Amino acid sequence: MINTLVLPRPSKALKFSSTTLDGLGKSKYRSPKMELTLTQPDDWHLHLRDGDLLQAVAPHSANHFGRAIVMPNLKPPITTTALAIAYRESILKALPADSNFTPLMTLYLTDTTSPEEIKLARRSGVVFAVKLYPAGATTNSQDGVTDLFGKCLPVLEEMVEQNMPLLVHGEVTDSTVDVFDREKVFIDTVLQPLIQRLPSLKVVMEHITTMDAVSFVESGEEGFLAATVTPQHLLLNRNALFQGGLQPHSYCLPVLKREIHRQAIVSAVTSGSKRFFLGTDSAPHERRRKECPCGCAGIYNAPVALSLYAKVFEEAGALDKLEAFTSFNGPDFYGLPRNTSKIKLMKTSWKVPESFSFSFGDIIPMFAGETLQWQPCFS
Numbered sequence: 001m002i003n004t005l006v007l008p009r010p011s012k013a014l015k016f017s018s019t020t021l022d023g024l025g026k027s028k029y030r031s032p033k034m035e036l037t038l039t040q041p042d043d044w045h046l047h048l049r050d051g052d053l054l055q056a057v058a059p060h061s062a063n064h065f066g067r068a069i070v071m072p073n074l075k076p077p078i079t080t081t082a083l084a085i086a087y088r089e090s091i092l093k094a095l096p097a098d099s100n101f102t103p104l105m106t107l108y109l110t111d112t113t114s115p116e117e118i119k120l121a122r123r124s125g126v127v128f129a130v131k132l133y134p135a136g137a138t139t140n141s142q143d144g145v146t147d148l149f150g151k152c153l154p155v156l157e158e159m160v161e162q163n164m165p166l167l168v169h170g171e172v173t174d175s176t177v178d179v180f181d182r183e184k185v186f187i188d189t190v191l192q193p194l195i196q197r198l199p200s201l202k203v204v205m206e207h208i209t210t211m212d213a214v215s216f217v218e219s220g221e222e223g224f225l226a227a228t229v230t231p232q233h234l235l236l237n238r239n240a241l242f243q244g245g246l247q248p249h250s251y252c253l254p255v256l257k258r259e260i261h262r263q264a265i266v267s268a269v270t271s272g273s274k275r276f277f278l279g280t281d282s283a284p285h286e287r288r289r290k291e292c293p294c295g296c297a298g299i300y301n302a303p304v305a306l307s308l309y310a311k312v313f314e315e316a317g318a319l320d321k322l323e324a325f326t327s328f329n330g331p332d333f334y335g336l337p338r339n340t341s342k343i344k345l346m347k348t349s350w351k352v353p354e355s356f357s358f359s360f361g362d363i364i365p366m367f368a369g370e371t372l373q374w375q376p377c378f379s
């Protein structure tokens, strides 16, 4: 299925602009009028959290995405199939009544995860991957793996048996390694040896940030090695962290890198390669946990992600490649059916809210208060 770029369709566009676009009046509608019709996208890397945060953010993802790989780094983490089943139930309860959103659950790998747990996960039908957090690498990773080859080989071998993908936060945690080099060193010291040892293990390198990761993924076996890519790593370089002062809402892990890396990632995803697919890494934290002396890592992008991906592909002159990235490459890699429903993106200016306010606090979205050009809408 090829995505359709229709230009112009004035009457339909105006109808959408007045009735279905959030907070948007006809007066803001700009020419030339364009709309993109895409097979409904999925998000292959999402943090939905739990409790109040889950209630707050689940509708944003459910509005735009059909399915999402839900990350297991809760406190305490989702380390068993039983916990994943219970977490899935609470996600389903947090969704709007008419939502068809499907959470695809993951297990948090630890030094003590058993091969039997992988069998249970596969049999459950609701767990679709296992997530590797090197202990100490990122938010809520303290229970992660301390020694992958020393502690986890039997589990990884069982994952090969069960055709269960390993999703990887690809950074070393050695404090003597420069924070901007941690992804590259992880590729050289962990991922390369892992793939050599277990070539039939399906591996997704999550939220890639460097040209080194691009080359590594491109050199792997298609169908066995792939990567998710976030809006922030496509649109921002490390200057964004210090633009006019310290910018906590641009801080995520792996940290933003140099412009040359951003460009390599843009080239990779807009090339049409099947090895790269949409994973927002939308990672909400309450404002007071970001704007504080030791602010935590994570960017909340669920409400803006599709607009931002469209912007990247448009600026690269590759809108014809957008749909494969948002809607085909992910399910194809996971061996799941592609979605059949469609969504539309309208080329129209809209302002990103400054914040989302809830009784428990505020969440600041990526590009808060800025004007974007593509807006998802539903007819």
Ligand SMILES: NC(=O)N[C@@H](CC(=O)O)C(=O)O
Residues within 6 Å of the ligand: 047, 073, 138, 139, 140, 169, 251, 252, 253, 254, 281, 283, 284, 297, 298, 299
């Ligand atoms: N990306 C982030 O900066 N943070 C994520 C964890 C992760 O994906 O590494 C989070 O859970 O907040």
Ligand SMILES: [Zn+2]
Residues within 6 Å of the ligand: 138, 169, 206, 207, 253, 254
């Ligand atoms: Zn991560």
Ligand SMILES: [Zn+2]
Residues within 6 Å of the ligand: 045, 046, 047, 071, 281, 282, 283
């Ligand atoms: Zn993440």
